[in-house]
Each structure stands twice: as structure tokens, then as C-alpha cells.
Amino acid sequence: MVTLADCERTQHAWFKAQAAATGGRAFGTYGMDWVWLPESREMLCMFPTEITDAGLLPAMAEAERRGAAAVGVWLNAAVNSTELERHRFERGWQPWWMTAPLGPGPVGTDAGGLQEVGPGARERDDRVRIDTPTDGVCSLDPPQAWLATARNGEEWAGQSYLFMPPEQGAKHLAGIFDMYVAPEHRRDGLGTALLDCLAETASDAGAEHLLLNATPEGLQLYRGRGFQLIGKGRTWWHHLPQ
Structure with a gap:
């Protein structure tokens, strides 16, 4: 049986593979996993279980330093998004x-x-x-x-x-x-x-x-x-x- 966790892990692995092939990088900040994709100029956080300033702000600063066009966060629908709204993130499309x-x-x-x-x-x-x-x-x-x-x-x-x-x-x-x-x-x-x-x-x-x-x-x-x-x-x- 394929689960939502399987889907999320595979999506994360896909972005990490792209980063490895295109000069990007994958890194973590206090419980939040990030992938930098230089070709699309996106800094992506993949399925955190909690959004915190300690995890979010260093990656946003790194994104600005690298000239990113956008910072994206992929969330499980059960995770509280209040901190993202406080930092002026906007709702995007839903992965089905x-x-x-x-x-x-x-x-x-x-x-x-x-x-x-x-x-x-x-x-x-x-x-x-x-x-x-x-x-x-x-x-x-x-x-x-x-x-x-x-x-x-x-x-x-x-x-x-x-x-x-x-x-x-x-x-x-x-x-x-x-x-x-x-x-x-x-x-x-x-x-x-x-x-x-x-x-x-x-x-x-x-x-x-x-x-x-x-x-x-x-x-x-x-x-x-x-x-x-x-x-x-x-x-x-x-x-x-x-």
C-alpha cells in the first residue's frame, strides 16, 4: 500500500536529485529540510512537521543571498501554517x-x-x-x-x-x-x-x-x-x- 508519507518522501527525493544534478544543495535548519534548486531559483522546504522561526529565517536569508525568486514550503495538510502567514507566505496550489x-x-x-x-x-x-x-x-x-x-x-x-x-x-x-x-x-x-x-x-x-x-x-x-x-x-x- 502506498501512503501519503511515501508520496512526500518521493517528492522530497526528486527535488534532492535535481539539486544534486544541477549544482544545488540540500540542508537542514532546526527540524526543517530544505532544497535549493538553482535552475528555477527556488528554495523549497519539504514537509516540515512544525514551522518555527529558527528553522525558517536562516533559510529565507540564504535564499535572498543566492538570488532566489521564491521560497516555497510543501506541507502536509495537518500541519499548522500560522507562522507562514505571519511571514507573508501566500497559499499556493494543492498537490493532489x-x-x-x-x-x-x-x-x-x-x-x-x-x-x-x-x-x-x-x-x-x-x-x-x-x-x-x-x-x-x-x-x-x-x-x-x-x-x-x-x-x-x-x-x-x-x-x-x-x-x-x-x-x-x-x-x-x-x-x-x-x-x-x-x-x-x-x-x-x-x-x-x-x-x-x-x-x-x-x-x-x-x-x-x-x-x-x-x-x-x-x-x-x-x-x-x-x-x-x-x-x-x-x-x-x-x-x-x-
Whole structure:
């Protein structure tokens, strides 16, 4: 069973992997875990159990020193956010955590009534393929991330990442992140094709479950491919003067 804690750990590991690949860093301040992402110029705090001045203020000062565009805090919905409001953070979008089992073959229904996502679920869509960038998070050793790219003819049309944390105990989870289809190519099956390609890649890599964070706009797509909503979080943002 995939839990909210699994989703949060995988999201945190994804950002740490990006930081490791792009010259960023991960660090802690009095019970608060932070990741600096230089490419997006974001300082992110990942799922603290408590917000304190001792944990928050040093990281905000570090963000200002590094020229960050924003400081973000990803929260479990049960955590008190009063301190963030006091420091002029604003409510951001909600991660809607969704999971799906990876079946061994075509889409089917398990004993609990859930549709399974698996390799061979649909005929392969040749508009989507796994790319192998020589830099960034896909170049980490051992392999942890794969990039699926969608093209309409020769035109780039969308992409998404698959990420498998290298250390996750007995669980075999893979996260799907940064799903994007260009507006002019939407409603043409590319979102489904990206999901199917990443599901097959995850299964080949040994994953047994997929997880992702969705927005309300993507809910129908993910539900249609067997994902189930298991909970919601909250992001908070403080934008620094530029």
C-alpha cells in the first residue's frame, strides 16, 4: 500500500536529485529540510512537521543571498501554517496525491476494483519516446530518472519525468513528475501516451506502484489510467523582490 508519507518522501527525493544534478544543495535548519534548486531559483522546504522561526529565517536569508525568486514550503495538510502567514507566505496550489498499481500486462482490474497500469496496456504510441539527456537529473549514476518526450512530427509537444529513489527499503515506487503537454497539442492523446510510456519504463525498472501529484485539471486523465486520489497537501510561497 502506498501512503501519503511515501508520496512526500518521493517528492522530497526528486527535488534532492535535481539539486544534486544541477549544482544545488540540500540542508537542514532546526527540524526543517530544505532544497535549493538553482535552475528555477527556488528554495523549497519539504514537509516540515512544525514551522518555527529558527528553522525558517536562516533559510529565507540564504535564499535572498543566492538570488532566489521564491521560497516555497510543501506541507502536509495537518500541519499548522500560522507562522507562514505571519511571514507573508501566500497559499499556493494543492498537490493532489494519486497512486496506481503497476500490473504485469494490459490494463485490468485487481481484486479491489482498481484499474492497473501496466506495460502493453495499449499499443505503443510512436509520438512518445524515452530520451537520454547527457546532463541534468537523467545523467545521475546509478540511473534514477528517465525523460519521456512527446513530438507531433518534428515539433516538440510535451514531456514528463519518471523518478525512482535509489533508497526506499522494501517498497518499489516510481514517481511521475513535471507532466506537461503544450496547449496546442492537448486533447490528442499525448498525456495518455506519456503515462503509458513511463508506466512501461517503470515496470521494466522494477517498480510496483506509480505515484504523482496532480492538479484538478489533470484529475480526469490520471483517473482514466487507473490512479486513485489518496490525499491532498498544500504549498505556500513567499516571492522575493527581483
